[in-house]
Amino acid sequence: MGKSVYNNVEAHKDITPRLELQQKSPKLMTLEEAIRHSGLKDGMTISFHHHFRGGDKVVNMVVDKLAEMGFKDLHLAASSLQDVHEPLIEHIRNGVITEISTSGLRGELAKEISHGLMEKPVVFRSHGGRGEAIASGEMHINVAFLGASSSDPLGNACGYSRSENAKSICGSLGYALPDAHYADKVVILTDDLVPYPNTPNSISEHDVDYVVEVESVGDSSKIASGAIRDTKNPRDILLAQQAAKVIVNSGYFKNGFSIQTGSGGASLAAVKYIRQSMIDQDIKASFALGGITAHMVKMHEEGLIERLIDVQSFDKVAAESLKNDPKHKEVSACEYASMHEQGAATHYLDIVILSALEVDVNFNVNVLVGSDGIIRGAIGGHPDTAEDSALSIIVCPLLRGRIPCVVNEVTTLITPGRTVDVVVTEYGIAVNPARPEIAERLKAAGLKIVTLEELRDRALSVIGNPAPLPFGDKVVGVVMNRDGSVMDVIKNIVE
Amino acid sequence: MGKSVYNNVEAHKDITPRLELQQKSPKLMTLEEAIRHSGLKDGMTISFHHHFRGGDKVVNMVVDKLAEMGFKDLHLAASSLQDVHEPLIEHIRNGVITEISTSGLRGELAKEISHGLMEKPVVFRSHGGRGEAIASGEMHINVAFLGASSSDPLGNACGYSRSENAKSICGSLGYALPDAHYADKVVILTDDLVPYPNTPNSISEHDVDYVVEVESVGDSSKIASGAIRDTKNPRDILLAQQAAKVIVNSGYFKNGFSIQTGSGGASLAAVKYIRQSMIDQDIKASFALGGITAHMVKMHEEGLIERLIDVQSFDKVAAESLKNDPKHKEVSACEYASMHEQGAATHYLDIVILSALEVDVNFNVNVLVGSDGIIRGAIGGHPDTAEDSALSIIVCPLLRGRIPCVVNEVTTLITPGRTVDVVVTEYGIAVNPARPEIAERLKAAGLKIVTLEELRDRALSVIGNPAPLPFGDKVVGVVMNRDGSVMDVIKNIVE
Numbered sequence: 002m003g004k005s006v007y008n009n010v011e012a013h014k015d016i017t018p019r020l021e022l023q024q025k026s027p028k029l030m031t032l033e034e035a036i037r038h039s040g041l042k043d044g045m046t047i048s049f050h051h052h053f054r055g056g057d058k059v060v061n062m063v064v065d066k067l068a069e070m071g072f073k074d075l076h077l078a079a080s081s082l083q084d085v086h087e088p089l090i091e092h093i094r095n096g097v098i099t100e101i102s103t104s105g106l107r108g109e110l111a112k113e114i115s116h117g118l119m120e121k122p123v124v125f126r127s128h129g130g131r132g133e134a135i136a137s138g139e140m141h142i143n144v145a146f147l148g149a150s151s152s153d154p155l156g157n158a159c160g161y162s163r164s165e166n167a168k169s170i171c172g173s174l175g176y177a178l179p180d181a182h183y184a185d186k187v188v189i190l191t192d193d194l195v196p197y198p199n200t201p202n203s204i205s206e207h208d209v210d211y212v213v214e215v216e217s218v219g220d221s222s223k224i225a226s227g228a229i230r231d232t233k234n235p236r237d238i239l240l241a242q243q244a245a246k247v248i249v250n251s252g253y254f255k256n257g258f259s260i261q262t263g264s265g266g267a268s269l270a271a272v273k274y275i276r277q278s279m280i281d282q283d284i285k286a287s288f289a290l291g292g293i294t295a296h297m298v299k300m301h302e303e304g305l306i307e308r309l310i311d312v313q314s315f316d317k318v319a320a321e322s323l324k325n326d327p328k329h330k331e332v333s334a335c336e337y338a339s340m341h342e343q344g345a346a347t348h349y350l351d352i353v354i355l356s357a358l359e360v361d362v363n364f365n366v367n368v369l370v371g372s373d374g375i376i377r378g379a380i381g382g383h384p385d386t387a388e389d390s391a392l393s394i395i396v397c398p399l400l401r402g403r404i405p406c407v408v409n410e411v412t413t414l415i416t417p418g419r420t421v422d423v424v425v426t427e428y429g430i431a432v433n434p435a436r437p438e439i440a441e442r443l444k445a446a447g448l449k450i451v452t453l454e455e456l457r458d459r460a461l462s463v464i465g466n467p468a469p470l471p472f473g474d475k476v477v478g479v480v481m482n483r484d485g486s487v488m489d490v491i492k493n494i495v496e
Numbered sequence: 497m498g499k500s501v502y503n504n505v506e507a508h509k510d511i512t513p514r515l516e517l518q519q520k521s522p523k524l525m526t527l528e529e530a531i532r533h534s535g536l537k538d539g540m541t542i543s544f545h546h547h548f549r550g551g552d553k554v555v556n557m558v559v560d561k562l563a564e565m566g567f568k569d570l571h572l573a574a575s576s577l578q579d580v581h582e583p584l585i586e587h588i589r590n591g592v593i594t595e596i597s598t599s600g601l602r603g604e605l606a607k608e609i610s611h612g613l614m615e616k617p618v619v620f621r622s623h624g625g626r627g628e629a630i631a632s633g634e635m636h637i638n639v640a641f642l643g644a645s646s647s648d649p650l651g652n653a654c655g656y657s658r659s660e661n662a663k664s665i666c667g668s669l670g671y672a673l674p675d676a677h678y679a680d681k682v683v684i685l686t687d688d689l690v691p692y693p694n695t696p697n698s699i700s701e702h703d704v705d706y707v708v709e710v711e712s713v714g715d716s717s718k719i720a721s722g723a724i725r726d727t728k729n730p731r732d733i734l735l736a737q738q739a740a741k742v743i744v745n746s747g748y749f750k751n752g753f754s755i756q757t758g759s760g761g762a763s764l765a766a767v768k769y770i771r772q773s774m775i776d777q778d779i780k781a782s783f784a785l786g787g788i789t790a791h792m793v794k795m796h797e798e799g800l801i802e803r804l805i806d807v808q809s810f811d812k813v814a815a816e817s818l819k820n821d822p823k824h825k826e827v828s829a830c831e832y833a834s835m836h837e838q839g840a841a842t843h844y845l846d847i848v849i850l851s852a853l854e855v856d857v858n859f860n861v862n863v864l865v866g867s868d869g870i871i872r873g874a875i876g877g878h879p880d881t882a883e884d885s886a887l888s889i890i891v892c893p894l895l896r897g898r899i900p901c902v903v904n905e906v907t908t909l910i911t912p913g914r915t916v917d918v919v920v921t922e923y924g925i926a927v928n929p930a931r932p933e934i935a936e937r938l939k940a941a942g943l944k945i946v947t948l949e950e951l952r953d954r955a956l957s958v959i960g961n962p963a964p965l966p967f968g969d970k971v972v973g974v975v976m977n978r979d980g981s982v983m984d985v986i987k988n989i990v991e
Contacts, residue, residue, distance in 0.1 A: 014915070016886050016931075019844045020752040020782065027838055155839030196752070197844050198783055200803055200825035206839025207831050257515040257691065287515065288693055308695050327822060330695035336702050343522055344650030344701025349514040349692050391511050420509070436511075 023197050026154035028212045032066050032190070035211035036144075039186040043073045045143035048184060050177035051081035051104075052148075052160055052313060053169065053219030059148035059190055061088050062215065068097045076100035078142060080131060080176035080334070081379050084108030093118055102140065104128055105369065105379020114477055115375040117493040123478045125369060125491075128176060128312070129338025129347065129385035130483045135179040136335050136342075139485060145184035147177045148218035152191040153199035156209025160314070161324040163199075168192045169219040172314020172323050173293070174203045178333035181208045192217045201324065203331050225316040231294075232266025236427060240267035240396045243425045243448075244354050245274030250446035251352070251423075251439060253392050254284060258351045261290040261386055262297075265356025267396040269315070272296050272354075279305050290337070290346050292382075293319040293329070301329065310346050312337040312382075338385035340483040347382070347389035355383055357397040357424075359411045362453040364418030364433050366395060367411035369480065372404045374470040374494035376478065380415055385483060388420040392439070395424045405460035405467070407453060412470065414489040415480060426456055471495045518692050521649035523707045527561050527685070530706035531639075534681040538568045540638035543679060545672035546576035546599075547643075547655055547808060548664065548714030554643035554685055556583050557710065563592045571595035573637060575626060575671035575829070576874050579603030588613055597635065599623060600864065600874020609972055610870040612988040618973045620864060620986075623671060623807070624833025624842065624880035625978045630674040631830050631837075634980060640679035642672045643713035647686040648694035651704025655809070656819040658694075663687045664714040667809020667818050668788070669698045673828035676703045687712045696819065698826050720811040726790075727761025731922060735762035735891045738920045738943075739849050740769030745941035746847070746918075746934060748887050749779060753846045756785040756881055757792075760851025762891040764810070767791050767849075774800050785832070785841050787877075788814040788824070796824065805841050807832040807877075833880035835978040842877070842884035850878055852892040852919075854906045857948040859913030859928050861890060862906035864975065867899045869965040869989035871973065875910055880978060883915040887934070890919045900955035900962070902948060907965065909984040910975060921951055966990045 015022065030038070041047070047067070049060045060079065065088070067075065073096050077089070081104040090113050092098045102124040106114060114123055126134060134140040149158035150170045160171040169192055174181075181187050181204045188211045189204065225231070232238065244267065248254055254275070262268045272289070273296050279285065288308040289297045295318035300306045302322075309329040314320040322329045338347040358378055359367040366387070371377040387393040397406045407426065422439060424431040429451030432440035444450055471494060478491030510517065525533070536542070542562075544555050555574065560583070562570065568591050572584070576599040585608050587593045597619040601609060609618055621629060629635040644653035645665045655666040664687055669676075676682050676699045683706045684699065720726070727733065739762065743749055749770070757763045767784070768791050774780065783803040784792045790813035795801045797817075804824040809815040817824045833842040853873055854862040861882070866872040882888040892901045902921065917934060919926040924946030927935035939945055966989060973986030 014883075014886065018748055018750060018752075019754055019846045019886060020750075022886075023844060155844070157839065196782060197839075198803055198805055198825065198841065200805070201822040202825075205828075205831055207828070207837060209839065253513055255513060255515075257513075259514055287691060308693055310693055310695070325822060327696040327820060330693065330697075333700075333702070336700055342702060344652065344692075344704065346693065349518060349650070351514045388509075391509065391514060391517075438511075 020196060023154045028156055028210065029154050030211055030213065032063065032213045033070065035188045035213050036066065036070060038211060039144045039188065041072065041144045046076040046078050046141060048142045048145045048180045049079040050147060050174065050180065051079060051083065052171040052174055052176065054224050055083045055085050056220030056223030057083060057085055058217050058219050059146060060086055063146045064089060064092050064097065068092055068095065072097060074099045078102040078140060080128065081105045082110065086110050090118065102126065104131065104381055106376045111376040115494050117475050117477055122476045125380055125478055125480045127380045127385050127483060128334050128382045129340060130481055132179045132334030133339040133341060133483065134485065135183050136339065142180055142184035144186045144188065145180035146188050146190060147181060149189050149191045149204065151193040151195050151199055152189045152212055153195055153197040154212055155197050156189050156206040156212050157199040157202040158189045158191060158204040158209065159199065159202045161320050162193045162195065164193050164195055169217055170221045170317060170320045171219060171224050172320030173311040173331045175312030175332055175337060176334050178203065179335055186210045188213060190215050190218055221317060232270050234266055236398055237266035237270060239427055240398065240425055241270035242274050243430065244271040244394055244396050246446065246448060247394055247423055247425060247430060247443060248275050248352055249278045250442050251392055252442050253351045256284050257287045259288045259290065259349060260286055261292065261350055261353045263292060263353065263355040263383060264381060268354040268356045269294055276300060276305065290350055295319060298322045338382050347386050350386060350390040352392045352394065353386040353390040354394045354396060355387060357395050357406065359406055359408050360395055360397050360424050360453065361408050361411045362457055364421040364424065364453065365411045365414050366416040366421060367413045368415050370413040370491055372412060374412065374472060376491065384416040384420065387416045393420060393422045395421055397424060397426055399426050399428050399456060399460050400463060403464050405464055407456040407460050409457060413480060413491055424453060428456060428459060431456060515691065518649045523651055523704065524649050525706055525708065527558065527708045528565065530683045530708050531561065531565060533706060534639045534683065536567065536639050541571040541573050541636060543637040543640045543675045544574040545642060545669065545675065546574060546578065547666040547669060547671065549719050550578045550580050551715030551718030552578060552580055553712050553714050554641060555581055558641045559584060559587050559592065563587055563590065567592060569594045573597040573635060576600045577605065581605050585613065597621065599626065599876055601871045606871040610989050612970050612972055617971045619976060620875055620973055621976045622875045622880050622978060623829050623877045624835060625976055627674045627829030628834040628836060628978065629980065630678050631834065637675055637679035639681045639683060640675035641683050641685060642676060644684050644686045644699065646688040646690050646694055647684045647707055648690055648692040649707055650692050651684050651701040651707050652694040652697040653684045653686060653699040653704065654694065654697045656815050657688045659688050659690055664712055665716045665812060665815045666714060666719050667815030668806040668826045670807030670827055670832060671829050673698065674830055681705045683708060685710050685713055716812060727765050729761055731893055732761035732765060734922055735893065735920055736765035737769050738925065739766040739889055739891050741941065741943060742889055742918055742920060742925060742938060743770050743847055744773045745937050746887055747937050748846045751779050752782045754783045754785065754844060755781055756845055756848045757787060758848065758850040758878060758881065759787065759876060763849040763851045764789055771795060771800065785845055790814060793817045833877050842881050845881060845885040847887045847889065848881040848885040849889045849891060850882060852890050852901065854901055854903050855890055855892050855919050855948065856903050856906045857952055859916040859919065859948065860906045860909050861911040861916060862908045863910050865908040865986055867907060869907065869967060871986065879911040879915065882911045888915060888917045890916055892919060892921055894921050894923050894951060894955050895958060898959050900959055902951040902955050904952060908975060908986055919948060923951060923954060926951060
């Protein structure tokens with residue numbers, strides 16, 4: 002074919018001004034149309050992110066619609082699930098959802114599942130493990146339904162907004178990025194449709210197939226709810242202060258160090274209590290990772306933390322900072338904590354402070370299943386960061402009410418003891434025998450070093466020997482290791 | 497496997513502080529090691545970007561090394577090639593490079609190829625066409641060698657730097673992003689290795705396999721060289737002013753309009769001359785696309801252009817702005833101009849101003865082959881933006897010295913006339929008959945409307961009928977359409 006075919010000029014273009022043309026974007030449609038276009042079929046895998054935490058409205062909205070459209074036997078692969086997802090119980094009973102993958106479960110849904118609601122066990126993965134499973138193809142997503150705080154009609158989307166009238170802000174979409182990237186089809190749901198180009202953005206139109214405008218994708222007031230509230234609990238504050246002393250005296254408190262604080266009041270608060278030592282000793286952190294909070298943003302703006310790496314924004318201050326500050330960087334779950342990704346952030350993390358439901362005498366940690374055998378938590382990045390960091394610190398009270406937190410053997414294994422270095426309780430600090438140098442440094446700083454056996458015995462002396470939990474024989478959950486092997490299983494609870 | 501395997505605590509982690517651990521990054525190696533690790537074999541495809549333009553040092557450095565290591569029969573797939581790549585002539589003669597894909601060719605290399613240096617024709621693609629060919633798998637890259645102005649040891653890389661001692665700044669890496677994303681193996685070469693995390697960044701460690709520290713990746717002083725210098729030529733300024741009048745009176749000069757200026761002094765300068773009209777009429781652009789220049793950055797900072805979408809930074813001011821301004825967004829070649837990507841920026845572009853080597857009476861444009869039959873240009877985003885925009889304006893003098901620019905038939909077809917709306921010369925403005933409404937608006941504004949035939953005749957009356965070019969029978973170049981079909985072929989020149 003040569004140029005001769007172009008020898009005649011002919012009418013040729015859509016001449017509509019492009020600001021108007023956007024309204025005709027072929028990606029803009031209703032949720033039902035998007036589902037039909039996506040080619041979703043019974044038995045396929047749908048995915049969701051949990052950046053709105055307890056305020057999420059997308060999972061219920063989409064699964065209600067899928068039920069209404071008659072879909073069955075779907076695999077729901079969420080980055081995590083919360084109390085608000087209780088309506089899934091009915092959809093499980095009705096056969097719409099027959100398989101779940103998630104980092105965590107809470108509330109009524111968790112209770113029902115713990116009692117054996119589902120035929121197939123729930124598959125629990127860490128955040129890094131989920132990213133890796135998606136990137137490697139081990140978990141293939143057919144259609145991702147991703148709530149966004151803003152999007153343009155072409156699908157450039159993010160967890161913040163430039164609009165005055167933005168409704169639902171969640172900040173980083175880090176856990177949604179592997180889905181956006183690797184799913185066969187990607188549906189963006191947004192309650193703030195803005196003109197192209199929606200920049201800065203985190204999900205690119207390159208990865209988006211459909212854009213659905215909805216009334217609300219989430220309640221921003223709840224992103225800082227539950228396990229990531231700023232604590233006022235005096236015991237949490239004490240634990241945070243002790244953890245700060247461990248950090249400062251650990252040998253890793255040097256210029257250029259890096260730090261992450263996991264969810265839980267005491268761990269999140271720890272960063273506040275190293276601030277003065279950083280100023281006094283003229284130490285700056287190269288980056289804080291996380292789970293970014295207003296405390297971290299403040300210290301970043303003060304120049305104490307050079308860079309923020311944000312896979313999830315834990316409050317609105319963090320979400321706002323992400324929008325405006327080029328040194329506050331959003332990363333995907335893979336870039337955050339994939340085991341096989343040499344450059345993932347956790348591999349270059351010095352210090353992590355994490356919470357626990359239970360720690361046992363072998364430093365094993367449980368953050369998923371309560372001491373009553375009922376699922377009530379989330380793996381999150383717990384095992385990822387504990388393993389990859391140079392120094393992992395668990396903050397954990399000895400008892401919660403009449404429930405012991407230092408035990409002989411964890412109910413469910415989430416984070417292996419060989420990756421846990423220090424356990425901070427209000428009755429003393431236990432150091433993993435594999436890290437004698439850490440124990441020496443903390444002793445030299447006047448901190449009270451104890452053994453986990455002493456702490457366990459102290460807990461038992463208060464509440465007595467607990468009765469064994471009434472587990473049945475049905476496997477209701479499988480905890481995956483980061484490498485795709487099985488770490489532990491969760492049995493149904495009978496009572 | 498249960499948790500029992502974790503009942504013994506054991507020595508477990510690398511306890512090196514992570515700032516030191518970075519120096520042991522498994523990705524850090526020499527260029528030769530990276531090539532060996534990459535699995536590159538004879539006959540494979542290697543790729544490069546041209547963001548350093550005439551200052552690029554990566555292509556020659558890498559191909560010299562490949563020659564030294566004995567590689568043969570390689571396909572060099574660059575986003576474009578410049579005068580500085582003259583040393584490739586020897587590598588082609590020696591059989592190291594036997595195939596080339598590029599957007600353009602200049603200088604001695606272009607001259608030799610025009611005379612038949614290579615057995616296989618060079619494949620020319622537009623920037624959007626190349627992005628699409630890579631994303632669709634039509635052009636599969638085995639190893640991408642990507643120069644970066646900074647990188648950390650894990651491969652987070654970009655075209656700017658936070659270092660005081662940054663050496664080579666090029667701004668956007670837009671044309672390298674499809675390579676980073678889709679190549680089997682990605683090698684980052686950098687002359688500014690900074691601590692992790694190198695944020696903000698544009699290429700993620702997720703996509704990078706090897707990081708090579710080199711003396712220099714490019715000469716920043718040359719990124720604003722050649723076709724993208726700020727013009728002081730009075731004729732170019734006249735053409736730019738005429739183009740500005742066309743824009744202002746076209747019917748597309750409305751609040752929220754979008755604009756791109758292609759390379760070439762007159763087209764780049766046009767944006768300067770609409771500034772006052774924007775202020776006077778209180779019109780703001782929603783975005784400028786490109787090819788971002790200092791003029792655009794200035795107007796963005798003044799509030800006249802809301803957002804900048806940057807696939808290539810045309811000067812250092814643009815590169816610096818990209819680093820610091822969240823509303824100045826880097827996009828990949830796909831996000832910029834892929835034909836099949838519904839959300840690509842060009843589809844939402846109102847106005848583009850482009851230059852030309854030749855325009856013919858059917859509005860067809862040639863930007864690649866000189867009137868002497870020798871390749872001396874680049875396709876760039878010319879056909880992509882002309883086709884997708886609502887209004888494409890070509891600025892072109894009637895003659896360049898004794899060479900006519902308005903001709904009966906273009907030497908090589910790059911941009912079909914059906915996608916070209918207006919041609920601006922110093923002797924009048926021609927409007928595509930398919931756009932009568934534009935002609936009416938320009939006439940009403942008092943602009944001089946002529947036909948291309950009149951312009952052609954005027955040129956011929958000055959310089960006489962040119963002799964036919966002495967083309968041979970060998971195909972030395974193939975010009976691809978955006979959809980992967982052949983647009984035109986270039987024959988060897990004999991003399």
